[in-house]
Amino acid sequence: MITRYERMIASRYLLPGKGEGFIFLVAAISLIAVALGVAALITVMSVMNGFRAEMFDRILGLNGHAVVQGYGGRIEAWQPLAAKLKAMPGVTEVTPLIEQPLMGSYAGRVEGVIVRGMTVKDIANTRVIAQNVVAGDLKNLQPGTSTVAIGVRLAEALGARIGDEISLINPQGESTPFGTVPRIVAYRIVAVFEVGIFEYDKAFVVMPMQDAQVLLRLGDAVGMVEVVTNDPDNIGMIMAPIVPQVTGQAVVVDWKTSNSALFSALVVERTVMFWVLSIIILVAVFNILSSLIMLVRAKTRDIAILRTMGASRAALMRVFVTVGTIIGGLGIGLGIVLGFTLLYFRQNIIDGVSKLTGTDLWDPSVRYLSDLPAKTDPLEVVGIVLLALLLSFLATLYPAWKAASTDPVQVLRYE
Structure with missing residues (x-):
């Protein structure tokens, strides 16, 4: 434990003495550097965590944890399959659906779209769609009324609004003496939604299951059965019993397989960013080391006097x-405040810099998500603080040892 007089001496050494302004400046720079390093780590790690969490929630909220997809895009006897899936341990939701890439046209504009057919009840229960309607009402999406809901980016690309009719073009149309004529059906837009993932908002067209079956000439068949479980991390083990039962008829694809490249890249990027930004703290620690070495040299005479007065080497x-x-502690505290301030105003900062520079710093077509997300992990913050404290402590050992090794006889002999 540090004694009272040791605390008093330490507090006096923190303030600049006569001719020690440069040492104080180096120490202040060290404090600011530690603060910047801690703030950068907290901000970047929180953004990376938020990015992964948002991607996970939105992608799996729309696609489920696994799908049983029929060969040729058809599952005829899907009702017995859905019943088997519901009875499996760990499965919480089972949703039959149709998903098919087609072409969408409006006012001479043509875009590639993904038509998704779901029951009206399932559409209402899909939170990423139902809770993100920006125009219109999903209640108007009823079977037999030729109505659809489309993504906000698709609506912008086509220039379509609520009440307009979009034409969906199915290349697998009717055979005629002149060849196959694409099937073109017009649907009225009754809702526009924004999932928050650019690729989905740019392509998705949601319609009632019955209308999708008519458009794609599927009869009573569906394209796949979506599965949601209570443990996404163990999806492979949960879905293992159904794999042999559907072999030859369908294939089971879980979220880890379909999104493995994306989430693996996020893990690698997150790890690399942590170690790269830790270098900032390491540089700041070297500044603390250099400032303490200069302080020891400047206080050599004081140290010798303290030794003659009975101060021990340990003291x-x-x-x-x-x-x-x-x-280091003051820098860490300032860094925590700065880091959480940056996180709170992160979107305002992005928007402000974008306006000043005239460039879109957060292009959703590149970043997938519409807004910059953030999710702070308290354990990570504690880890960052402990790392910075440990490095700051290690940086003090050599200067402290040099101070304790001062020989008062040699110093005061020439005073």
Whole structure:
């Protein structure tokens, strides 16, 4: 434990003495550097966590944890399959659906679309769609009324609004003496939604299951059965019993397989960013080291006097360890405040810089998500703080040892 007089000496050494302004400046730079390093780590790690969480929630909220997809895009006897899936341990939701890439046209504009057919009840229960309607009402989406809901980016690309009619073009149309004529059906837009993932908002067209079956000439068949479980991380084990039962008729694809490249890239990027930004703290720690070495040299005479007055080597080590740790601790505290401030105003900062530079810093077509997300993990923040404190403490050991090794006889002989 540090004694009262040791705390007093440490507090006096934190303030600049006569001719020690440069040392104080280096110490202040060290404090600011630690703060910037901690703030950068907290901000970047929170953004990376938020990005992964948002991607996970939105992608799996729309696609489920696994799908049983029929060969040729058809599952004829899907009702017995759905019943088997519902009875499996760990399965919480089973949703039959149709998903087919087609072409969408409006006012001479043509875009590639993905038509998704679901029951009206399932559409209402799909939170990423039902809770993100920006125009219109999903209640108007009824079977037999030739109505659809489309993504907001698709609506912008086509220039379509609520009440307009979009034409869906199915290349697998009717055979005629002149060849196959694509099937073109017009549907009225009754709702526009924004999932928040650019690729989905740019392509998805949602319609009642019966209308999709008529458009694609599927009869009573569906394209796939979507499965949601209570443990996405163990999806392979949960779905294992159904695999042999559907072999030859369908294939089971889970979220880890279909999105493995994306989530693996996020993990790698997150790890690399952590270690790269940790270098900022390491550089700041070297600044603390250099400022303490200069302080020891400047206080050589004071140290010798303290030694002659009875101060032990351990006491002097504690003094300089305390000085360096306080500098690091103040920098960490400032960094925490700065980091959470940046996180709170992150979208405002992005928008402001975009306006000043005239460039879109967060292009949803590149970043997938419409807004910059963030999710702070308290354990990560504690880990960052402990890492910065440990490095700050280690940086104080050598200067403190040099101070404790000062020979008062040699110093005061020439004074």
